[in-house]
Amino acid sequence: MDIPDLKRFLAETFPAADAFGFAIAALDEDHLVLSLPTQAKHLRPGGTVSGPTMMTLADTAAYLIILSHIGPVGLAVTTNLNIHFVSKPEPGELRATARLLKLGKRIAVVEVRLHGPGAGGLYAHATVTYSIPPGSAAPQPG
Amino acid sequence: MDIPDLKRFLAETFPAADAFGFAIAALDEDHLVLSLPTQAKHLRPGGTVSGPTMMTLADTAAYLIILSHIGPVGLAVTTNLNIHFVSKPEPGELRATARLLKLGKRIAVVEVRLHGPGAGGLYAHATVTYSIPPGSAAPQPG
Amino acid sequence: MDIPDLKRFLAETFPAADAFGFAIAALDEDHLVLSLPTQAKHLRPGGTVSGPTMMTLADTAAYLIILSHIGPVGLAVTTNLNIHFVSKPEPGELRATARLLKLGKRIAVVEVRLHGPGAGGLYAHATVTYSIPPGSAAPQPG
Amino acid sequence: MDIPDLKRFLAETFPAADAFGFAIAALDEDHLVLSLPTQAKHLRPGGTVSGPTMMTLADTAAYLIILSHIGPVGLAVTTNLNIHFVSKPEPGELRATARLLKLGKRIAVVEVRLHGPGAGGLYAHATVTYSIPPGSAAPQPG
Numbered sequence: 001m002d003i004p005d006l007k008r009f010l011a012e013t014f015p016a017a018d019a020f021g022f023a024i025a026a027l028d029e030d031h032l033v034l035s036l037p038t039q040a041k042h043l044r045p046g047g048t049v050s051g052p053t054m055m056t057l058a059d060t061a062a063y064l065i066i067l068s069h070i071g072p073v074g075l076a077v078t079t080n081l082n083i084h085f086v087s088k089p090e091p092g093e094l095r096a097t098a099r100l101l102k103l104g105k106r107i108a109v110v111e112v113r114l115h116g117p118g119a120g121g122l123y124a125h126a127t128v129t130y131s132i133p134p135g136s137a138a139p140q141p142g
Numbered sequence: 143m144d145i146p147d148l149k150r151f152l153a154e155t156f157p158a159a160d161a162f163g164f165a166i167a168a169l170d171e172d173h174l175v176l177s178l179p180t181q182a183k184h185l186r187p188g189g190t191v192s193g194p195t196m197m198t199l200a201d202t203a204a205y206l207i208i209l210s211h212i213g214p215v216g217l218a219v220t221t222n223l224n225i226h227f228v229s230k231p232e233p234g235e236l237r238a239t240a241r242l243l244k245l246g247k248r249i250a251v252v253e254v255r256l257h258g259p260g261a262g263g264l265y266a267h268a269t270v271t272y273s274i275p276p277g278s279a280a281p282q283p284g
Numbered sequence: 285m286d287i288p289d290l291k292r293f294l295a296e297t298f299p300a301a302d303a304f305g306f307a308i309a310a311l312d313e314d315h316l317v318l319s320l321p322t323q324a325k326h327l328r329p330g331g332t333v334s335g336p337t338m339m340t341l342a343d344t345a346a347y348l349i350i351l352s353h354i355g356p357v358g359l360a361v362t363t364n365l366n367i368h369f370v371s372k373p374e375p376g377e378l379r380a381t382a383r384l385l386k387l388g389k390r391i392a393v394v395e396v397r398l399h400g401p402g403a404g405g406l407y408a409h410a411t412v413t414y415s416i417p418p419g420s421a422a423p424q425p426g
Numbered sequence: 427m428d429i430p431d432l433k434r435f436l437a438e439t440f441p442a443a444d445a446f447g448f449a450i451a452a453l454d455e456d457h458l459v460l461s462l463p464t465q466a467k468h469l470r471p472g473g474t475v476s477g478p479t480m481m482t483l484a485d486t487a488a489y490l491i492i493l494s495h496i497g498p499v500g501l502a503v504t505t506n507l508n509i510h511f512v513s514k515p516e517p518g519e520l521r522a523t524a525r526l527l528k529l530g531k532r533i534a535v536v537e538v539r540l541h542g543p544g545a546g547g548l549y550a551h552a553t554v555t556y557s558i559p560p561g562s563a564a565p566q567p568g
Contacts, residue, residue, distance in 0.1 A: 014186065016183070016186070016192070041158070044156065044158070050158070051197075051198075051201055051220050051223070052194055052197060052198040052201065055193075055194060055197045055198075055223070056193075056194040056197075059193055059194065077227065078193050078227055079226065079227055079228075079391060079413075080224070080225065080226050080227070080364060080413065081193070081197070081223075081224070081225050082222070082223070082224040082225075082366060082508050082553070083222065083223050083224075084221065084222050084527065084528075084535050084553055084555070085219065085220055085221055085222070086221075086527050086528035086535055087528065101510065101512050101548060101551050102510075102512035102513065102548075106390055106415070107363065107391075107415065109510050109512055109551070111551065122527060122528075125527050125535070125537065125553065127508070127510055127551065127553070129363075129364065129413075129510070131390070131391065221533065221555075222506060222555065224366050224411070224508060226385065226386075226393050226411055226413070228385050228386035228393055229386065243368065243370050243406060243409050244368075244370035244371065244406075248532055248557070249505065249533075249557065251368050251370055251409070253409065264385060264386075267385050267393070267395065267411065269366070269368055269409065269411070271368070271505075271506065271555075273532070273533065298470065300467070300470070300476070325442070328440065328442070334442070335481075335482075335485055335504050335507070336478055336481060336482040336485065339477075339478060339481045339482075339507070340477075340478040340481075343477055343478065361511065362477050362511055363510065363511055363512075364508070364509065364510050364511070365477070365481070365507075365508070365509050366506070366507070366508040366509075367506065367507050367508075368505065368506050369503065369504055369505055369506070370505075
């Protein structure tokens, strides 16, 4: 699935995720970048981006890069998410860069780095595991 | 801090968390129970409780049990959250039971079980680590 | 599988694990307890139990409680291990108490608490995920 | 600390780790590579590298890259290790590439990728958190 496919699938299947406010900024064989212009609802007092906002963005970026490889599988579900928060995120644009660590027939593991715009510092690092339902197409990447 | 103290502190300091809709259902030396009557905004298509809702509830329950021991420390921050989603949550009441694994001077580690009302099955299991700012009171529990 | 079955299977299939020195101290429907009388090879300078010793014990306890439910499945493999070290372990007996969080057809998630003998403090808390090969018997516990 | 400093410190302070058999293959500002020619004691039946071997290598690589930045701090201790095993490791050389995600005054978080020699596939991905004792020099990297 390419960027327009992913957007259409998400809008139809997960309207709440779609309303969250992010955009798919880049997609190639190995990476997917989600961009979120943070709004008031994404912030904690003091202006820092909230933990749940970052966890939601990491989970969504992981889901989308898996779909980009296996197609529109609504029933793929998160089985584990592990996130380290390593620096205080600034308000403004939040970016999540997802990369597949494993794409098997039954499990996919994705690494997600959350950072600011440009070459700024790392805000958080997540690994996200999805369970892929039997029968879905899931070619192992080279 | 007892339940009214925690509610007042949260309402003043994190109005968004307070607006999330949960209630502190129980608190003793070892456990804190957060209850969330799930609303439409907490659900995924199909009626299941969303992952971000569960992660938010786990993170908040961990924060509150730490505060109940060390007092109103707004600057305690999550450094790590690891969550396993183990069964499909039903809509209705979601409960998070938090228990301290460690309360040190610098780090607190909390285990959180997310489950339905009553003695129902486990939905998710999380471990949440907070960093406690230097100078906060943080007595080690027996 | 009961305790003698598990010991026989492990001795035949994983002689190195068997030589590690632990004993299955207890097994019922919900829990399995592994006991390790720590020897010099398990210790770090200063006499504390080494991290790898605790990780090995946690992983083995998880594997054995899964086998006790699904039978002798040599090909079940660890896909994730997350461990929090929360207090300094004393030399002497190390005990790992494993409990199933999920036993599905494809994935099992086990919680393991590592502690000293008796009602002593918690040393570490682990969650361990195994992938179960297709076709293995894996009844979901009540 | 450079490679000879790290080797000397480890041999004096952790003889068991030193005897494990690895070599520091590379070190620069951002990365440290540990190489382990796997021996019989590191393998499981069937010839695959054991999980505990990979966890030990990941933990040690994380420790060494932290020491290379903050100097010989024997009391830095692992507080969390999370590892995803993503493909079956071949016997032969095992390499761990460590990279700092965060180096704070109190906590360091390190990412470690475990892989075969050359540009081969990923075997495992770990994040390792160390607690750094107060008073240790811990300059934040740019």
